[in-house]
Amino acid sequence: MTAKHDWDREVVQKVVEEHQCKPGALLPVLHGVQDALGYIPEDAVTVIAGGLNLSRAEVHGVISFYHFFRTSPPARHMVQVCRAEACQSMKANDLVSHIKNRLGLDFHEIDESGTFGLEPVYCLGNCSCAPAIMIDRDEIYGRMTEEKFDSLVMRIKGDGNEH
Ligand code: FES
Structure with a gap:
């Protein structure tokens, strides 16, 4: 790297x-x-x-x-979960709980290996496909479910030889 x-x-x-x-x-x-x-x-x-x-x-x-500025290195994969209204109405709270458990992180945290970080965002412009998340600040995933999130995590870990 x-x-x-x-x-x-x-x-x-x-x-x-x-x-x-x-x-x-x-x-x-x-x-x-x-x-x-x-x-x-x-x-x-x-x-x-x-x-x-x-x-x-x-x-x-x-x-x-400005919260935008970081004073520590970013995670290799940043998971951003939409917390705005349309996503909230589509059970985003349950999804957030699952994501936090799956990654072992709360919002604004990065795991010890620096692989995953978790942040809230407020509308990804993908409200018609709520609940939505974004990974690595460029890929938006709509109609996210716990199962879909788990397979994304597995894929990322597999692709990058992350452990
Ligand atoms: S409210 Fe979640 S994408 Fe718009």
Whole structure:
């Protein structure tokens, strides 16, 4: 696997240099670093603060204000379960309980091996096929059932030699 999750000073410096002369550079820099590394490592905050002439506290303040920003490496497979109304009305609560049990995770957690993470989302635009989930932020699955979810997990584990 590439060093996607590793702290990479050069990548962060490059992102900072691309934006540092623009007003309001902090948010584009944070997005750029997260896009490049998958998260914003603690040590990157020093580089970002230095490059943008901000304090570390200012950078931390923005990172913690926006839940979108991650400060730890993401799971290899992120499972997002819709918690909005149309899915709720199609027994999404039962599905959520099953998914939590199956993965051994609560929302906003990642398993110890870093294989699966679990997050709530609020409408995937797939309401007519509720309940819906998304995996790896690009594949939406509708009319999800406990059985279908279990086979997806088995397939992912099989494909990636995950254990
Ligand atoms: S409410 Fe779940 S996809 Fe829209």
